[in-house]
Amino acid sequence: MSNRESDVMTGTGLKGQERRALENFIDRNYAKIYRFILFKVRDGELADDIFQDTIFRVIQAFKKGNYKEEGRFDAWSIQIAKNLIVDHVRKEERMKVVDHYDIAETALGLADDHDSEIDRKLVAEHKKNLVNSLVKELPQEQRDVLVMRIYEGMSFKEISTAQCISINTALGRMRYALINLKKLVREKGIVAINL
Numbered sequence: 001m002s003n004r005e006s007d008v009m010t011g012t013g014l015k016g017q018e019r020r021a022l023e024n025f026i027d028r029n030y031a032k033i034y035r036f037i038l039f040k041v042r043d044g045e046l047a048d049d050i051f052q053d054t055i056f057r058v059i060q061a062f063k064k065g066n067y068k069e070e071g072r073f074d075a076w077s078i079q080i081a082k083n084l085i086v087d088h089v090r091k092e093e094r095m096k097v098v099d100h101y102d103i104a105e106t107a108l109g110l111a112d113d114h115d116s117e118i119d120r121k122l123v124a125e126h127k128k129n130l131v132n133s134l135v136k137e138l139p140q141e142q143r144d145v146l147v148m149r150i151y152e153g154m155s156f157k158e159i160s161t162a163q164c165i166s167i168n169t170a171l172g173r174m175r176y177a178l179i180n181l182k183k184l185v186r187e188k189g190i191v192a193i194n195l
Contacts, residue, residue: 022062026055029074037081039162041088050088054081134184142177145170 033054038047057080060066135143144163148154154162159170 022059025073025077026058029077032074033077033081036078037085040082040085046088050081050084053084057084134181134188137184138177138180142173142180145173146177146181149174 034047034051037050037054038044041047041050054077058077061080135146138146145159148159148162149156156167156170156174159165160167163170165173
């Protein structure tokens with residue numbers, strides 16, 4: 001266990017056997033959990049922060065007796081990390097939306113010759129938000145592959161490794177994601193979005 005994790009464990013309030021059990025779990029799964037986080041966020045500092053939050057949550061669950069040895073510790077802790085990553089992304093998106101509103105308000109006070117540029121930006125932002133809302137309606141497995149491929153630019157080989165699935169499964173999920181997006185566009189009567 002590194003000094004960083006040891007420091008975290010010192011303040012846990014766990015004693016004796018509980019603490020040793022948790023330390024063993026973390027020792028055995030540290031690298032796997034950290035690699036997963038780093039792969040998802042692609043930023044070392046952010047990965048460190050999310051990893052520390054993950055370990056904190058794991059410790060809290062142990063202290064409260066919420067962890068039962070029914071499943072695999074690594075899968076359980078990776079799910080905690082995944083939830084923290086999703087929370088971080090949602091927070092970032094909310095902050096971007098606020099920034100866009102501020103920019104739009106400022107831009108609306110500019111001269112008339114800038115109006116067409118402002119309109120284009122607002123329409124583009126609206127389309128982006130619309131597509132994001134449609135993507136959120138996809139089944140989780142399809143959404144994950146689509147996000148990794150389109151938004152994160154990952155190859156299907158990288159996706160298959162990250163998701164622990166075959167390349168053919170990743171390709172199939174992407175295909176169905178696009179089919180389902182097109183279906184959602186038709187059902188909602190949306191025009192001017194090319195999928």
